[in-house]
Amino acid sequence: MSNANYQTQTVFPPPLVEGNQTFHTITDAICRVVEAPPSKGWIASFLMALLGLGVLGVSVGWLIWEGTGIWGLNQPVSWGFAIVNFVFWVGIGHAGTLISAILFLFRQKWRTSINRFAEAMTIFAVICALLFPTIHVGRVWLLYWALPIPNQMGMWPNFRSPLLWDVFAVSTYFTVSLLFWYVGLIPDLATLRDRAKSKLAYYAYGMFALGWRGANRHWQNYEKAYLILAGLSAPLVLSVHTIVSFDFAVSVIPGWHTTIFPPYFVAGAIFSGFAMVLTLAIPARKIFKLEQFITVRHVENMNKIILVTGMMVGYAYAMEFFIAWYSGSEYESWTFINRAFGPYWWAYWIMVSCNVITPQLFWFQKIRQNMTLSFILSIFVNIGMWFERFVITMSLHRDYVPSSWDYYKPTIWDFGCLIGSFGLFFTLFLLFLKFLPAIAISEVKGVMPQADPHWEGYADHGDDHGSHAAGEKHHG
Amino acid sequence: MAEARVWGLVAEFENPAKLLHAAEGLRDAGYKRYEVWSPFPVHGMDNAMGLSRSKVPWFVLGGGLTGMTCALLLQWWSGAVEYPVMIGGKPLFAFEFATPVTFEASVLLSAFGAVFSMIGLNRLPNPYHPLDKVAMFRRSTDDGFFISIETRDGKFDLHRSRELLESLGGRHVTVVEE
Amino acid sequence: MSNDKRYWRSLEELENTPAFQEALLKEFPEEVEADAVDTTTRRHFLGVMGASIAMTSLAGCVRRPEQKILPYTRAPEDLIPGVAQYYATGTSIGGRAIGLVVEAHEGRPTKIEGNPGSAAAGVVRSGGTTALHQASVLNLYDPQRLRLPMAAGKPSxxxxxxxxxxxxxxALKAASGAGLVILSEALxxxxxxxxxxxxxxxxxxxKWFTYEPLAEDNERTGLKAAWGEPVVPVFRLAQARVVVSLDSDFLGTEGxxxxxxxxxARSRKVNTGEDRMSRLYAIEGHLSITGTNADHRLRVKTSQVEAxxxxxxxxxxxxxxxxxxxxxxPLAKAAPGIDPKFVAAVAADLQGxxxxxxxxxxxxxxxxxxxLAxxxxxxxxSHGSTVYYYPDHRRPATENGDLANIKELAGLLNGGAVDTLVVLGGNPAYTAPADLGFTAAFAKAKTKICLCDFVDETSKAADWALPRAHFLEAWGDVVSTDGKVTLQQPVISPLWGGKSEIELLALLLGETETDGYSLVRNYWKGREGAVSFYKKWRKWLADGFRTGDEFGVVPTYKQPAGLAGVTSSPAPAGEGFEVTFYDGFLHDGRFGNNAWLLETPDIVSKVVWDNPALVNVKTARDLGLADEDRVTIEVGGRKLETVVCIVPGLADGNISLQLGFGRDFNSFLPYHESGKVGFDVNVLRTVDAAGFAAGAKLSKTGGTxxxxxxxxxAKQDPGFGYAARPMVREATLEEFKKNPKFAKEGIIEEGKPRPQAMVVHPPEQAIYQELTYDGEFQWGMAIDLTTCTGCGSCxxxxxxxxxxxxVGKDQVRRGREMHWIRMDRYFVSDDETKPDEIQVVHQPLGCHHCENAPCENVCPVQATSHSPEGLNDMAYNRCIGTRYCANNCPFKVRRFNFYHYSKDAPETVHMARNPxxxxxxxxxxxxxxxxxxxxNLGRQASKAAESPQAKKAAIDAITPACAQACPTTSIVFGNIKDKETKVSKAKAADRNYRLLTELNVKPRTSYLAKVRNPNPGLGA
Structure with missing residues (x-):
């Protein structure tokens, strides 16, 4: 980063880090979580997550052994829970990158306490997401044919297919997110290495820390690379859900074939992603005593974003109806009436209730700042957004030719894969919480008032900014 | 064991402000091979040290262009030259449908450019550094702010450099062996 | 095929060890049945079943046996491996004969087609067949066929x-045959x-009794009364202008x-407004195939048709x-409950x-x-024009009708007068009217010999159950109703050593030559004379039919004598319920183990693998019934527990029951968990009420x-007040004359044009330059909805x-049927408040081979792509199964293998595969x-042909299976680049339209709109 002075008036009055923290206490507080033996709560949660992972293992194993027939798919609904779950998890993933990258670019310093969390969530969510297109194909063992690998058949993939775009988009997204996360972790891994008590930890953290010691010449390249990664991630995060939306939008199916999908999907992704961050962060800050880092202000900010994106999603729902009518396409307009009042009306109204109606409660500051309510409402959004993808996918059940209409009923294995994917997610997430710093230590330090060389605590430096009351205003 | 050669000097500073000030002092004193160590990047340090701009963006540009070119070539060559197949009444190659993959490939290789050039330019991974032997230096990833000067610097002089560091507010000035 | 060729798969089989014989008969290890009820072990069930078949080959061995393949050390003449051979043959189902052409691959018959030449002069026949004929090849490979003679239930x-x-x-000869009775099918x-x-x-x-369960006693008795001798009517519908069906399903299942x-269909081909079109009235209680095709249909109970x-x-x-x-x-008079206006209009039409x-x-x-008819x-x-009467070739004129025969036989059996009963095919214990108690009567014969396909309801109690040869395994001859003789030429040696009816009979007669070939050949040699017989015989075999005069008596015409002994007592119109028995794809039950037919959906109910009791909407509402409700039907003290399916359009109070289901034997059928398929409705059928029975009671049993x-x-109308979708477009003949291009305008009802957005693609330019298909030939298909009867043969x-x-019932219930061409059925009604006043449209729908195929774009691996000749190709080996193509198909014609369905078929069924x-x-x-x-075969033939005419003829001869099988030639296929082909002409017709044109997918399959010909006098 250049040394330009950021004169921007701060928007958020409460402090980013509460309590009388020094650099060392921050290091201590965050690293303690990793260094202490696992708590009972963690062990209990981890066993639960492992159980879910087991459900996934059995479901996927049976699926691959037996065939896609164990799911409730049929003709015309060839995509069911698998693709719903895929889009759901990809959507969840978005908030991570968004919090990290876009808030970073916008110099929203409040992101530092939650970005590590959110990025980890992104990676694990994308892992869950990648699982579904993988296992949903009829012949899993041939999935590599979708990659442009020279082969003895001389065949190449079809670059016209949105599924192929997906392959590129999601794998790029996963790779870049992983790099972004890892680059962010390097200084913290070095911190853990330098605090390591055991040889194993020393070498393990040391290996991944790459020998980071905090040299400024390193910091210079590092910050540039990080900035660029953030800059790349920002369009990437927008492109990924855009391309995922192409899976639907590029088809000819009424209810899918619509130009509103890219922005609508992106808004929905941010919406669901922030909700998932809250779902994870609210219990985590309590369990790991990180209230001083993930403050009420953080939660409130995220609630505001949920309110805004929720309204964007609501606008998209309304606009879909308007366009369906305005287009003059009978098939299209009928599909939307069928969504709201057809056989899957219940899914539609669950979606609207959870995504548009309940988030309106965030107009009230009391609710925004109430942890319990925020947690409950975030779960509502998760449910609503899962149903949004379900509602969209179920456009298939009644398309053009009435004779081919049918109804999709998920089986126990559909639910097994859905529940199991949460098991996978939480297993990875709990491992992350246990073995890696859940909050970006160096970044939190960087936004502390005393990290600023012009901080009035260093008045002897004689800077030209005058003095400010500590803890009230910040440069940034 | 042979007598260890001196690698340089290291001094600790109290806070980022002093660190920044000291770095400016060393820059003004004409030092080149000195380094500033901090647990987080300190604003204005690059200027204070008089560093030139990072080269990372060039690698990113290179990666991005490579990704874009390869993706376009791949899509055109595999679809229109190597294995042309009639698909859905659409042309064998068109920029419209090539756009998403091209974009993603560009981003991917740009990201690779950013990360790997950062690692490369920083000469990482680097498992050993003489400063590791200085106990206090461990705090460079916690709450310690350090400046080291290498003997290889043309202006290095064990005595004068130490004095300079101390005059700039450096504490615990230590001689580091190689 | 040469007769000495024998298929054997293991030494045990060749040596015929007792253990092997036992294994052969023991299709299902006992434990399988219990397991099979649990759906989670379905796979296990199939695995065990496959294993049991493997074990039949090598008893006791766990591993699959080695397959021993014999090379052709003496190659059969004219057989080129990989090239299909075609043999002419013939068969009869229910006494109705037809000439066929059989396709055989390396000695395995795989496909049956009609032999158009085998029709009598003046009779229109395409190369089409019924669905039953198409499926009869599967009976040959039925893994449950009887494989060994059984002596009192023990393998012999x-x-x-x-x-x-x-x-x-x-012994019997010594007693002049006293106590010997033969029961045969009508052959x-x-x-x-x-x-x-x-x-x-x-x-x-x-004594000899002929018995067909779908008895034609009524026709025989009635016409005997009218003519003085039992005759059979042969219709020449091509000449017809007005047809009245009095409860006859002559287009679907009868005659x-x-x-x-x-x-x-010939009488209804309308290409221009000038063309003549016949009109069909159907008066019926059940909704038959004929009824669905009627221009006017009068719903009356089956018992009211007489009135x-x-x-x-x-x-x-x-x-x-x-x-x-x-x-x-004196009997001719109007009756209450019969719409006099309708009667007057029909009468006027007939007279006109x-x-x-x-x-x-x-x-x-x-x-x-x-x-009366x-x-x-x-x-x-009409005599000599639309109808001819022929003598009955199926039984001597002196013999009684089917039901009278079986009744007499039951009487003899019960009286202990039968010493030896020989059942030459047929399954009377299942099919005989319930009041005869045939199973009990059968047991009273001292010796019971059954020539049968399975150990079935009858033969399980027989002293000797002898395997019957399939018609593709045996020599024979059949004569069609109109007197045309077709030779039944075998295509394969009997797989399980079965014998045909004539062979068994010759054995019983102690003939010196008992092989079918000698019997048939000697008969015809004796008949035709030895002079140049060989030449004739060769020609008959090559053609499949006997040339020259029609067999037997030429059609006669006499003034009908009247009712001579036949009484008429039309049932009074009433409120009660009555049951109507009808036959569908299982015929009388002889196709009860045929998965191809069980999975072909019923024409109106679209139910597979079951025969629910059909009731109409009003009846269901009156009784508070819903689909899938279990019900008990009671007629004359007999009870049937079954399930209800609501079908609009049946007569009020009519309950239609389909015959042929509920066979009591283990089924090999894939993905089917219970032994029984459907319900045996024969329990309600009596001698006096074999067609329908009044006085039925219907009550809910509870449960579903x-x-x-x-x-x-079931409708084109999608609901929510939206306009009906123009999938099937139809008009009356009058409307068609006024506006021949109605279909192109998307009109499906006069005065109610569809929104233009449903009919035309907006004129905007594509952002791409579209590909052009420049192959030498361009393939296309046109389907005439006017003549398609919805019979399901395709x-x-x-x-x-x-x-x-x-895939079985459970998979179909999950919506996973695999048919490449489906038969869409829509109900059309003018008045929503009268849900039973409907008309029916059928629409065969397969892949449309869209030029701008949406499926292709979305496949990530290019598994589906277009050929330069306009075919939407599918490379199965390349497919990874994302199913995106299936989603993006606006017609939803793509099918996914959710399980390894093909592997799960029994081993013998694999022999029916087209290589x-x-x-x-x-x-x-x-x-x-x-x-x-x-x-591709046609293209090869074209390339090999020498003259340009022959080249073109080879291309023009290319016919897909569906078009080939269509009895009405409603499906035409060919090169649309050549403007002279049938398909090009069809596509140039005014009635031609394409589905979903607004999507700009440009389908290669198009439809010729449906034209109905209602009587203007009756209102639309």
Whole structure:
């Protein structure tokens, strides 16, 4: 980063880090979580997550052994829970990158306490997401044919297919997110290495820390690379859900074939992603005593974003109806009436209730700042957004030719894969919480008032900014 | 064991402000091979040290262009030259449908450019550094702010450099062996 | 095939060890049945089943046996491996014969087609067949066929059986055949008739009964009364202008269906407004295939059809336009409950089309109706024009009808008068009317010998159950109703050493030559004379049919005598319920183990793998019934527990029950967990009420029973007040004349144009330059909805040709049927408040081979792509199974292998596979290819041909299986680049339209809009 002075008036009055923290206490507080033996709560949660992972293992194993027939798919609904779950998890993933990258670019310093969390969530969510297109194909063992690998058949993939775009988009997204996360972790891994008590930890953290010691010449390249990664991630995060939306939008199916999908999907992704961050962060800050880092202000900010994106999603729902009518396409307009009042009306109204109606409660500051309510409402959004993808996918059940209409009923294995994917997610997430710093230590330090060389605590430096009351205003 | 050669000097500073000030002092004193160590990047340090701009963006540009070119070539060559197949009444190659993959490939290789050039330019991974032997230096990833000067610097002089560091507010000035 | 060739798979089989024999019969290890009920072990069930088949080959061995393949050390003549051979043959189902062409691959018959040449002069027949004929090849490979003679339930062999049979024959001969009774199916075989004569000479006191469960007693009795002799009507519907069906399903299941449908379609081809079009009235209680195709349909209970017939006669008698026999005149009067306006209109129409009018009485209707129909036809000058009467070739004129026969036989059995009963095919214990108690009576015969396909309801109690040869395994001859003789030429040696009816009979007669070939050949040699017989015989075999005069007596015409002993007592119109028995794809149950037919959806209910009791909407509402409700139907103290399916359009109070289901034997059928398929409705059927029975009671039993339907939504109208979708476009003949291009404008009802957005693609330019297809040929298909009867023959033909997997009830219920061409059925009604006043449209729908195929774009691996000739190709090997193509198909014609369906088929069924079509595996998509294998064969033939004419002829001869099987030639296929082909001409017709044009997908399949010809006098 250049040394330009950021004169921007701060928007958020409460402090980013509460309590009388020094650099060392921050290091201590965050690293303690990793260094202490696992708590009972963690062990209990981890066993639960492992159980879910087991459900996934059995479901996927049976699926691959037996065939896609164990799911409730049929003709015309060839995509069911698998693709719903895929889009759901990809959507969840978005908030991570968004919090990290876009808030970073916008110099929203409040992101530092939650970005590590959110990025980890992104990676694990994308892992869950990648699982579904993988296992949903009829012949899993041939999935590599979708990659442009020279082969003895001389065949190449079809670059016209949105599924192929997906392959590129999601794998790029996963790779870049992983790099972004890892680059962010390097200084913290070095911190853990330098605090390591055991040889194993020393070498393990040391290996991944790459020998980071905090040299400024390193910091210079590092910050540039990080900035660029953030800059790349920002369009990437927008492109990924855009391309995922192409899976639907590029088809000819009424209810899918619509130009509103890219922005609508992106808004929905941010919406669901922030909700998932809250779902994870609210219990985590309590369990790991990180209230001083993930403050009420953080939660409130995220609630505001949920309110805004929720309204964007609501606008998209309304606009879909308007366009369906305005287009003059009978098939299209009928599909939307069928969504709201057809056989899957219940899914539609669950979606609207959870995504548009309940988030309106965030107009009230009391609710925004109430942890319990925020947690409950975030779960509502998760449910609503899962149903949004379900509602969209179920456009298939009644398309053009009435004779081919049918109804999709998920089986126990559909639910097994859905529940199991949460098991996978939480297993990875709990491992992350246990073995890696859940909050970006160096970044939190960087936004502390005393990290600023012009901080009035260093008045002897004689800077030209005058003095400010500590803890009230910040440069940034 | 042979007598260890001196690698340089290291001094600790109290806070980022002093660190920044000291770095400016060393820059003004004409030092080149000195380094500033901090647990987080300190604003204005690059200027204070008089560093030139990072080269990372060039690698990113290179990666991005490579990704874009390869993706376009791949899509055109595999679809229109190597294995042309009639698909859905659409042309064998068109920029419209090539756009998403091209974009993603560009981003991917740009990201690779950013990360790997950062690692490369920083000469990482680097498992050993003489400063590791200085106990206090461990705090460079916690709450310690350090400046080291290498003997290889043309202006290095064990005595004068130490004095300079101390005059700039450096504490615990230590001689580091190689 | 040479007769000495024998298929054997292991030494055990060749040596015929007792252990092997036992293994052969033990298809299902006992434990499987219990397991099979649990759906989670379905796979296990199939695994065990596959294993049990493997074990039959090598008893006791766990591993799959080594397959021993014999090379052709002596290659059969003319056989080139990989090139299919075609043999002409023939068969009869229910006594109705048809000439066929059989496709065989390396000695395995795989596909059956009609032999158009085998029709009598003046009869229209395409190369089409019924679905039953198409599926009959699967019966050959039925893994449950009886494989060894069974002596009192224990495996035996043919030598023991022959010895026993001969000894029995000697004893019976000594007693002049006293106590010997033969029960045969109605087999129109001249050789058999000759043997029967000899049988009666050898055993003067023996008796012979012919019995067909779908009895035509009423027709026989009625026409005997009218004509003085039992005759059979043959319709020439191509000449017809007005047809009245009195409860007759002559287009679907009754009589010579193929010829009827072909002739009827010929009379309805309208390409311009000038063309003549026949009109069809159907008066019925059940909704038959014929009824779904009627221009006017009068819903009356089956018992009321007779009243209608008399009312019609009364109307025709007015002004003496028609002369009826004197004894009919007093009976001809209007009846309450029969719409006089309708009767008057029909009568006027008939009178106005004398010579082109035709009244057809249905099998269920009492004899008087048949006599009356004959009299009306005579009065309408239809004899010699639309109807001819032929002698019955299936049994001697002196013999009684089917039901009378079986009743008499039961009487003899119960009286202990039967010493030896020989059942030559047929399954009377299952099919005989319930009041005869046939199973108990059967046990009273001292010796029971059954020639049968399975250990079935009858033969399980037999002293000797002898495997019957399939018609593709045996020599024979059949004569069609109109007297055309077709030779039944075997295509394969008997797989399990079965014998045909004539062979067993010859054995019983102690003939010196008992092989079918000698019997048939000697018979015809004796008949034709030895002079140049060999030449004739060769030609007959090559053609498949006998050239020259029609067999037997030429059609006769006499003035009908009247009712002569036949009484008429039309049932009074009433409020009660009555049951109507009808037959569908299982016929009388003889196809009860045929998965191809079980999975072909019923024409109106679209139910597969079951035979629910059909009731109409009003009846269901009155009784508070919903689909899948379990019900008890009671008639005359007999009870049937079944399930209800609501079908609009049946007569109020009518309950339609389909025959042929509920067979009591283990089924090999894939993905089917219970042994029984459907419900045995024979328990309600009695001698006196074999067609329908009044006085039925219907009550809810409580609970539900799952039904699998291939189509759950029945209308083109999508609901929510939106306009009906123009999938099937139709108009009346009048409207068509006024606006020949109605279909192109998307009009499906006059005065209600569709929104233009549904009919035309907006004129905007594509952002791409679209590809042009520049192949030498451009393939296309056109389907005429006017003549399509919805019979389902195309579906089964596609199954046979393309190795489609049958997936079973549970999978169909999940919406996973695999048919490449489906038969969409929509109900059309003018008035939503009268849900039973409907018309029906059928629409065969396969892959449309869109030029801008949406499926292709979305496949990530290019598994589906276009050929330069416009085919939407599918590379199964490349498919990874994302199913995106299936989603993006606006017609939803792509099918996915959710499981490894093809592998799960029993081993013998694999022998029915067409080697020219890849068998698909788990996890891939499949769909209609326009029978690309046939296109390629045609292209090869064209390349090999020398003259340009022959080259073109080879291309023009390319016919996909569906088009080939269609009895009405409603499906035409060919090169659309050549403007002279049938398909190009069809596509140039005014009625031609394409589906979903607004999507700009440019389908290669188009439809010719449906034109109905309602009587203007009756209102639209």
């Amino acid at each position: 062999d043919w030598s023991a059986a022959t010895t026993a049979l001969k000894a029995k024959a000697e 129109p075989s001249p050789t058999l008739a000759k043997l029967r004569e000899r049988f009666h000479t050898a055993y003067p006191q023996a 010579d269906v193929v010829e009827n449908a072909a002739g009827w 209608f017939a008399w009312a019609l006669a009364a109307e025709l008698l007015k002004d003496n336009k028609v002369v009826l026999p004197a004894d009919m005149v 089309n004398r010579g082109g009018a035709l009244v057809i009485a249905g099998r269920r209707q009492p004899p008087a109706v048949h006599a 004959a009299a009306m036809n005579a009065g309408l000058e 029973y799952p039904l699998a339907k291939t189509q759950v939504y 579906m089964v033909a596609c199954v046979a040709e393309n190795n489609l997997s049958m 020219n079509v890849t068998v698909r595996f788990r996890g891939v998509i499949e769909k209609c290819t326009y029978c690309v294998q046939r296109i």
